[in-house]
Amino acid sequence: MPYYIDSIDDVIAIAGSSSFEGGQVSGVNPNLIGNNQASELYNMTISPSGTLQTRMGTETISTNVSSGSAIQGMHYFDTPNFEKLIVACNGKLFETTSATTFGTTTGTVASGAVSANFSQFNNRLYYTDGVSNIYFTNGTSYYRQGTSVLSVTMTNNGSGYTSTPTVTISAPNEAYGTTASAVAVVTSNKVASIEVTNAGSGYTSAPTITITGGGGSNAAATANISALSPSGLRLIRQFTNRLFAVGTGDNRNTLYASDILDAEIWKSTNSIIVGGDDGQDIVAIQPFFDYEILVFKPNKIYIVTVDPAATTAAGWSVRLINDRIGCNAGGSVAFAGKDVLFLSNDGIRSVARSLADDFYVVGVPISESIKDLIARINRNFLGKCVGQFHNNRYYLSVPLDSAVVNSHMIVYNLLFNCFEGYWGIGASALYETNFSAGYSTTGPKLAFGTPNSKVGHSFDYLDPDTAGDGDTQFKDFGTSYESYLVTKAYDFDDRLSQKYGSHYEIEFYYSTATGCTISMKRDTDSQYVTLGTSVNTSTPGGLTLPFTLPATL
Numbered sequence: 001m002p003y004y005i006d007s008i009d010d011v012i013a014i015a016g017s018s019s020f021e022g023g024q025v026s027g028v029n030p031n032l033i034g035n036n037q038a039s040e041l042y043n044m045t046i047s048p049s050g051t052l053q054t055r056m057g058t059e060t061i062s063t064n065v066s067s068g069s070a071i072q073g074m075h076y077f078d079t080p081n082f083e084k085l086i087v088a089c090n091g092k093l094f095e096t097t098s099a100t101t102f103g104t105t106t107g108t109v110a111s112g113a114v115s116a117n118f119s120q121f122n123n124r125l126y127y128t129d130g131v132s133n134i135y136f137t138n139g140t141s142y143y144r145q146g147t148s149v150l151s152v153t154m155t156n157n158g159s160g161y162t163s164t165p166t167v168t169i170s171a172p173n174e175a176y177g178t179t180a181s182a183v184a185v186v187t188s189n190k191v192a193s194i195e196v197t198n199a200g201s202g203y204t205s206a207p208t209i210t211i212t213g214g215g216g217s218n219a220a221a222t223a224n225i226s227a228l229s230p231s232g233l234r235l236i237r238q239f240t241n242r243l244f245a246v247g248t249g250d251n252r253n254t255l256y257a258s259d260i261l262d263a264e265i266w267k268s269t270n271s272i273i274v275g276g277d278d279g280q281d282i283v284a285i286q287p288f289f290d291y292e293i294l295v296f297k298p299n300k301i302y303i304v305t306v307d308p309a310a311t312t313a314a315g316w317s318v319r320l321i322n323d324r325i326g327c328n329a330g331g332s333v334a335f336a337g338k339d340v341l342f343l344s345n346d347g348i349r350s351v352a353r354s355l356a357d358d359f360y361v362v363g364v365p366i367s368e369s370i371k372d373l374i375a376r377i378n379r380n381f382l383g384k385c386v387g388q389f390h391n392n393r394y395y396l397s398v399p400l401d402s403a404v405v406n407s408h409m410i411v412y413n414l415l416f417n418c419f420e421g422y423w424g425i426g427a428s429a430l431y432e433t434n435f436s437a438g439y440s441t442t443g444p445k446l447a448f449g450t451p452n453s454k455v456g457h458s459f460d461y462l463d464p465d466t467a468g469d470g471d472t473q474f475k476d477f478g479t480s481y482e483s484y485l486v487t488k489a490y491d492f493d494d495r496l497s498q499k500y501g502s503h504y505e506i507e508f509y510y511s512t513a514t515g516c517t518i519s520m521k522r523d524t525d526s527q528y529v530t531l532g533t534s535v536n537t538s539t540p541g542g543l544t545l546p547f548t549l550p551a552t553l
Contacts (some may be wrong), residue, residue, distance in 0.1 A: 015490035016505075021050035023418025027371035030489035041421025043483035045460065046413055051509060054483040055423060056459030057475040059445075062102050064453050066090035070405065071449025072109060075118030076433040077125045082139050083435055085447060086125060087455060088116035093127075093142065099439045102455070107135065107142035115331065121238040121263055130234035130248050136263075138176065146172060147264045148199035149180040150226040152209060157190040158219030165214030167194055169223060170207040177202015184211065184219075191219040201264055204228065229266040230256060235330065239287040240306055252281045255295065255304060257313070269312040274302050275320070283383075284330035286340050289353055294340060296327035301351065301362060321360045325349065329385035332396055336389040337414055341366075343385055343396060347374045348412065366412065370419050373410065376400045388430035390446040391460055393420070397427040397448070405451035425476050426451060433457070498523040504531070511537035 015035075022037035023046065030039045036050070045055040065071065069090035077084045077095075085096045091111025097103040109116045110131040118127045126136045126145065134145040149169065169180045180200030185193045191211065209221040233245035233256065243263050247254040253276045259265040274282060280297040288294050288303065295302040305317045325344050327333060332343035339350040347365030367374050377385070378399040384406055387396045392415045397406040406426035413420050427448035434444050445457040459473050474480065492499060499522055506518065516535040519528040 013492040013494070015492045017487055019050040020052040020485070021046055021416045021418065023369075023413060023416060024373075024421040025369040025419075025488075026373060027369050031491045031495065033488045035488065037418075038421075038485055038487055039489070040484075040486040041419075042485075043421075043423050043481055044485060045411070045420050046416060046418070048415070050416070052485060054474060054513075056462050056473050057481070058425070058477055059439075059457040059459055060477050061085070061096065061100060061447075061455045061457065062453075063477050065094055065102055065449070065455055066092060066453055068453045069111075070113075070451040071427075071429045071453065071455060072114060072129075073116030073118060073127075074429045074431045074447060074449050074455070075120070075125060075127075076431055076447070077120060077137075077139065078434065079123045079139060083437075084139065085431075085433055085455070086118065086127075086137070087429075087449060088127070088129075089449070089453060093137075105137070105142055107137060115234075117234060117236045119236045119238045119243060121243055122261070124263070126236055126238075126243060126263065128233045128236045128245060131232055133231050134229045134233060134236070134245070134263075141176065143174045143176045143202070144204060145229060145263065146174045146177055146202035146204045147226045147228050147266075148201050149182075149196055149203060149207065149223050150199070151196060151224045152182055152194040152221050153224060154191065154193060154219075154221050156218055156220040157192065158211070158216050159190055161186045161189050161191060161214040161216030161219070163214045165191065165211050165216065165219065167221075168210040168212070169200070170210075172200060172202030172207070173204040174202035180207065180223075182209075184214070186214065189216065191216070191221075194221050199226070226265045227267050229258070235282070235285050237285055237287060237293075239293055240291055240308060244285060244293065246282045246285060255282070255285065255293075257306070260308070267312075269314070272304065272313040272316055272318065274304060274318055275300060280326070283327055284333040284342070286333045286335065288335075288340065288351075294333075294351060296330065296333060296342065298328055299324065299326040299345070301326055303360060321351070322362045325362050328382045329387075330383070331386035334387045334389045334394060336394045339363075341387065341389070341394050341412070343382070343387070343398075347371060348394075348396065348410075366417075367410075367419070370410070373400075373422060378403055381405070384428065386427060386430050388432065388446065390430075390432045390444070390458075395427075395430060395446065397430065399426070424481055500524065508537040513537045 017035050019036050022034050024041045025033040025037040043055050066089040072088040074087045077086050087094045088109050093105045093107030094102040109129040114129050116129050124136045165184050167182045167184050171179050178200050181198040182194050182196045184191050203225050206223045206225050211219045232248040236245040242260050243258040245256050253273050255272050257270045274295045284296040286294040291306045293304050301322045303319050307315045327342045328345050329343045339352045341350050347367035350363045353360050381399045385398050394412040396410045399406050400408045409423040411420040428451045429449040431447050433447045435442050447457050449455045454477050514536045518532040519530050521528045
C-alpha cells in the first residue's frame with residue numbers, strides 16, 4: 001500500500017531501484033539514467049536474475065611466479081595426455097604442476113615489457129615474442145621450430161658407380177626432429193640425382209650429405225631445407241589448420257602463414273602485405289568467420305580472406321572495412337559471441353558481420369554509457385590493455401588514471417548488454433582454462449596474471465548465495481577488498497524542487513557483510529552524509545514478518 005502524509009492525506013513521493021540489470025551508466029547526468037541502472041559499480045557483478053552482488057574473489061594459483069615480475073602472457077595447453085597453464089614471466093616459461101604451484105621449464109622468451117603470444121596447433125604449443133624465432137613445447141620439452149629437407153642438389157656426379165650408393169643425411173639440429181632419408185639415382189655410372197624419400201624434421205640449417213659405396217667415387221651433393229619461419233614474428237594464431245603470424249621491422253605489415261597442417265614450412269609465397277602504404281603497424285589479428293581473419297591497425301581494420309583452394313597468398317583477398325576506426329590495444333581484441341570486441345581510440349567497439357548480405361560493420365562505441373571511465377584510461381599505456389571473453393562477459397583490463405600498468409578491470413555483460421562497472425584488480429594477461437581435474441571445481445574458468453607476478457582464477461563460477469561466509473571467497477590473493485554501489489539520482493518526478501529525503505529502505509538479499517556503510521547525498525548536501533556505519537546485513541533488523549501485536553520496533 002502507498003505511504004501517506006497524515007496531515008494532508010497525500011501520497012508520499014517515492015522513487016527507487018528494484019534491480020540493477022541496466023548496469024553502470026556514469027557518462028550522463030545521474031538523474032537521467034534509468035531506475036534499473038547505477039551511477040557507479042565497483043567490484044560488483046550482476047546475477048542472471050538481475051541482482052547486484054559483490055564479485056567473487058580469486059582462486060590463488062601463485063602469489064609470485066618469478067621475482068614479482070609482470071606476467072608477459074599465458075595459455076591453457078590441453079592435449080589428450082595432459083592439461084597445463086603455461087605462463088611467461090621474467091623471460092622464462094612456467095607451467096602448472098598442481099592447483100597451487102608452478103614449475104620451471106627450459107622455455108624462454110625475451111624479458112622486460114615484451115609480450116609473449118601463444119597458439120596451440122597439432123598438440124603443440126607455439127609461442128613468439130617479436131624478437132626471437134618461433135619455439136614450441138610438446139608438454140615435456142621446449143624447442144626451436146625447425147623445418148624439413150626440401151631437396152638435394154648434386155655438386156659432383158662422380159664416376160665409376162656400378163651399383164646404387166648409400167646416401168646418408170646428418171641428424172637434425174633440434175632434438176625433437178627426425179632424420180631425413182634419400183636415395184641415389186645412378187645413370188651411366190654417375191650419380192645423376194638424389195631423391196628425398198623422408199623429409200625429416202627439426203632442421204634449422206642444411207644438413208650434410210654423405211654418399212658411400214656403389215663402387216664409384218667423388219659424388220657430392222648439398223641439401224636444401226624448406227623455408228624456416230621468419231625471425232621476430234609476433235601475434236601468432238592458429239586458423240584454418242595453419243599458423244598465422246605478423247612480422248616486425250620492415251615486415252610489420254606482413255601477414256605470414258605456415259603450410260596447411262605443417263607448422264615447419266613457411267614459404268615466402270604464403271605471405272601477404274596488409275595495407276602496406278598506410279604507415280601503421282598491425283597490432284592484432286583475429287580469426288573471424290569461415291576463412292576470414294581480421295587485421296587491426298591503430299586507425300584501420302582490414303579483413304583477409306584466406307582461400308583454402310589457393311596455392312599461394314596471391315589467391316587471398318584483402319578488404320578495408322574501416323579507414324577511420326582501428327584498435328589501439330592489440331591485446332584487447334576478443335571474439336565475444338558473434339562479434340569481435342576491441343578497444344578503439346574512442347572506447348570499446350565491435351566488428352559484426354551480417355550473414356545475410358556478407359556485410360561487415362564497425363559499431364558505435366558500446367562504452368558510451370561509461371565514457372567517463374574510458375576517459376580515465378592512461379593513453380600513454382594503451383598498448384598494455386588486455387581483453388578476454390568468458391562467462392558471457394567481456395573483461396578488459398586497463399591502466400586507470402596515472403597507473404603505468406593495468407590496474408583495474410572493466411566488465412561488460414553481454415546477457416544484459418550493460419557494464420557491470422569496474423573491478424579493483426588489474427591483469428597483464430587473461431585466458432580461459434578448462435581443467436578436468438586437479439581443482440575442487442573444474443570446468444571453464446577465467447585465469448589472469450597480474451603485473452606483479454600473481455596468477456589465479458576468478459571465483460565467478462561460484463554461486464555467491466551459497467559459496468561461503470564472506471571471508472574466504474571474497475578476497476584477491478588473500479586480501480579483502482571493498483565493493484560499493486552508487487545509485488542514480490532520484491528526482492521523484494520533480495526536477496525543480498530540492499529533495500531533502502525523510503526515509504530510505506535498502507534490501508540486502510542473502511548478504512553476509514557485517515561492516516557496511518550507507519551514505520546519502522541530497523540536494524542540500526555538498527558531500528555524502530553517512531547514515532549508518534558497521535551495518536550488519538547478515539541478520540535482519542527491526543521486525544520480521546509475520547509478527548504478533550503488540551510489538552516493539
